[in-house]
Amino acid sequence: MTTLVKVPEYKNTQKTKDRIISIIIGFFALAWLFPIAWTIWSSLRPYNDVIANGVFSVPKTLNFENYYNAIRLMKLPMYLTNSFLITFPAVVLTLGFGSLIAFVVSRYSFKFNVALLLFFTAGNLLPQQLVFIPLFKMYLWIGDLFGNRALLYDNILGVVLIHVAFQLGFATFVLSSYLKTIPKEISESAMVDGASVWVHYTQIILPLLRPPLASLAVLMTTWIYNDFFWALVLMKSDSKRPITSALARLQGEFVTDFNLLAAGAIVAALPTLLIFILLRKQFVSGLTLGSTKG
């Protein structure tokens, strides 16, 4: 950036300054990563070893025993499965619904287009707690209506639906602002050719939306996987909870073996860490699309 600056003294002092700044930020960057690194390190040694020899002692053994035990004793595979059963359908439904609204709003003109978008975006900003009591009652009531109290409440389906309803606002907002930047000519020619609305959506709009859909998928997967409020209040049975809300309880149960708990937390963090490492670009561009439109 500063290569074009012609004044040599300015350039030199700036260089020294930059080096100092870089060192300071580097120190903090390492400090930022340290808690995670330390947790991983500790999860590889038995808690008894730490208790007996102190927290800074050199470990006698380093192995994956805590992981083995955490997976077995904490039933992590069950909770992880629940997490995936909630996250995957919720993301697919959110993106599907979001793209439908974005398509109509940006390609057909109705009076209430902006109002509709405003409405969805506002819904996304509401505090979750504001929605809970009537939602809970409604879930029980709909369940009773179908003769199955656990149709929505205490059921993965109920958690999926509320995630979709909430995240829909953000997805719609991002997808419609993306579509607005794409020239309408492509759509116009399709309509002149007499393509139906359905064909227009599936053959033209969906392929165009591939990049923002990919970014949103990554972002939404992380958000929904990480959330624990909804599962906490909408799931009565612990065995149906996703791993994040299960951790809140496991923390109390396994407080006597903190290294085991550390291993459990690392296992719970792995899916999002992997997503971040592998799909960092999509993750960042998803956030960018939502925050710096225009």
Place this chain on the structure above:
Amino acid sequence: MTSTATNTTVRRRRAFSRKDRITLSAFVGIPTAFHILLVWVPAIGTIGLSFTFWSGIHISDIKWAGIENYNNIFTGTPVFWEAIWHNVIWLLWFGLIATPLGILLAYQIDRQIRGHRFYESAFFVPVVLSLAVTGIIWNFMLQPGGFVQGILGRDISNPISFYGNYDINTYVILGIASWRHIGYIMLLYLSGLKSVDPSLKEAAAIDGATEWQTFRKVILPTMKPVNIIIIVITVIDSLRAFDIVYMIYGSGTGWPILGILVFQNISGGGMSMKGAAYAVILFALCIGPMITYLKQSFAEDVK
């Protein structure tokens, strides 16, 4: 661009076939109905319920309470004011310290100082972790016999109570929350900075502007839309804070905050409409920032 778009769409508004009309209504109708039913109806329901007495069991038991729940909260519940105070401190801390630090980081990383790629990732990692995981990691760092205690020379029998000591627990909690917040703000700001025309910064540098002058006079004004979004996110996140406090203290009032008070009163066995009133207060505080956000995001559309 907006005006030409409207013109063409007006021209285009010819008769849709019956099938197309049904498809279009379904495309908009189904997701909208779904959203209204699961988000807006319950939200309005909560506002209504906050003016009633109800144990949450039989609909027929609902009794009109007027403003009694609010009255009870404002005058008869000292913990409410304690919670509000914590939310205010949270907001001040985020607003005056964490968010500016995130912006500062973004600014330096955007200048591509040495190692900027690594720094960007390092500060962002905590953002992708669930707050449940974050809670456990920090509980682990701060526990008796843990790393931080060890650094401070405390052994397992003589620990500092980071969460129980009222002189320090607020800072400990805010520190943990900032661990995540700073990275989040950094990334949002960084994406905004990347869209600032580099020649602006060069021009400022050639004119002999100092770093600080360039930042204040050139970067900040051009970043106005992002600034507003970031301020709103800071305020709303400070008000809605819940997860990390729940991971540390559970649903008790070890460190009351508005989000926890709502949770206490709406979940589990003891549901009362005082919880609804707490939720409405939380919502009322969020309205201002929400409107600011919407105004910013939809400014061009409304024009």
